[in-house]
Amino acid sequence: AQSVTQPDARVTVSEGASLQLRCKYSYSGTPYLFWYVQYPRQGLQLLLKYYSGDPVVQGVNGFEAEFIKSNSSFHLRKASVHWSDSAVYFCAVSNSGGSNAKLTFGKGTKLSVKS
Amino acid sequence: AQTIHQWPVAEIKAVGSPLSLGCTIKGKSSPNLYWYWQATGGTLQQLFYSITVGQVESVVQLNLSASRPKDDQFILSTEKLLLSHSGFYLCAWSPDISYEQYFGPGTRLTVL
Numbered sequence: 001a002q003s004v005t006q007p008d009a010r011v012t013v014s015e016g017a018s019l020q021l022r023c024k025y026s027y028s029g030t031p032y033l034f035w036y037v038q039y040p041r042q043g044l045q046l047l048l049k050y051y052s053g054d055p056v057v058q059g060v061n062g063f064e065a066e067f068i069k070s071n072s073s074f075h076l077r078k079a080s081v082h083w084s085d086s087a088v089y090f091c092a093v094s095n096s097g098g099s100n101a102k103l104t105f106g107k108g109t110k111l112s113v114k115s
Numbered sequence: 116a117q118t119i120h121q122w123p124v125a126e127i128k129a130v131g132s133p134l135s136l137g138c139t140i141k142g143k144s145s146p147n148l149y150w151y152w153q154a155t156g157g158t159l160q161q162l163f164y165s166i167t168v169g170q171v172e173s174v175v176q177l178n179l180s181a182s183r184p185k186d187d188q189f190i191l192s193t194e195k196l197l198l199s200h201s202g203f204y205l206c207a208w209s210p211d212i213s214y215e216q217y218f219g220p221g222t223r224l225t226v227l
Contacts, residue, residue, distance in 0.1 A: 032214045043205055043218040044159075051214065090159070094214050102174065103216055107158045 002027040002093050006106035014114045015083050021076040021109045023065075023091030032094040033074045034103070035065055039087045047089075050074065061085070086113045117142035119219040121206050127225045128196050136222050138189040138206030146208040148189040149216060150181055153203040165189060201226045 003026045013019055025031055032051055036044040048059025055067040065076045074091060091106045118141045128134060140146050150162040163181035165171045171181045178197060182190045189206055203223050207216040 034215060036218075041221075041223070043220045044207075046215055046217065049215050102161055102164075103159075105159045 002031075002095055002102075002104045004091050004093050004104055004106035006089075006091055006109050008109050009107065010110045010112070012112045012114060013081055016080050019076075019078040019081045019085075019111070021089050021091075021111065023074045023076065023106060024072050025074060025091070025093045026072065027093050027095070029095070031074075033065075033067060034092040034094070035059065035063070035074075035076050036090045036092060036105075037087045038090065038108070044090065047076070081111075081113050083113045083115050086111055117146075117208070117217070119206060119208060119217065121204075121219040121222050123222060124220075125223040125225075127227065130196055130198055130226055132196050134191075134193050134196050134200070134224070136191040136204055136224075138191075138219055140187045140189075140208050143187075143208065143210065145186060146210065148183065149207040149209075150189065150191050151205040151207060151218075152177065153205060153221075155202060157202075159205065163191070196226050198226050200224060 005024045007022055034049045035047040037047050038044050047063050048057050050057045050067045058064050063078050065074055067074050088108045088110045090108045092103045095102050120139045122137045148165045151159045152162055153159045161174045163171050165183040168183050168186050179193045203221050205221045206219040209216045
């Protein structure tokens, strides 16, 4: 079975500060990893994804994440946050691709950016 | 470009009443389709998936059912709502050989 742990339910940072949102996964096979963002009362938007290759992947709006296999982690980072980054961020792992891919989500981290 | 539309945007329903939520994908033929449920302030749970018209697989039983009457349409329904059905319902799609899923705007359901 696969699982995702996001240990921080809430994170507050000041505008312009750097950000790291933590994610650890558990999956016995090759993980396919994702970060999604959910703004209030909206659906989820894909920020970035990791399948293979360079362990540091770039996403939209200046976000990046690093896959560390030895630590089973896929932390999300941003060098300088903006107030508009305030949202809930979900880390997810997929068991496989194709027709019956199942995304398992973490519980999410609510990011608040103080101006 | 592909677009995903969900309807209605929000529903307020009484316990015991029927429900039908819809999802339509435009711009992509034969997508894989998924239904997710999100409790208020909670994580997402996959409910159903479909790889082709007429075929739906259940992942979690929540006294809900799903159907795929057309290639671009996915319907979530129940004949009798429970209080526990309240939450945010999200439809998602993925290309048939890809891994990421793309989500619709969601439907907020309140059961009273």
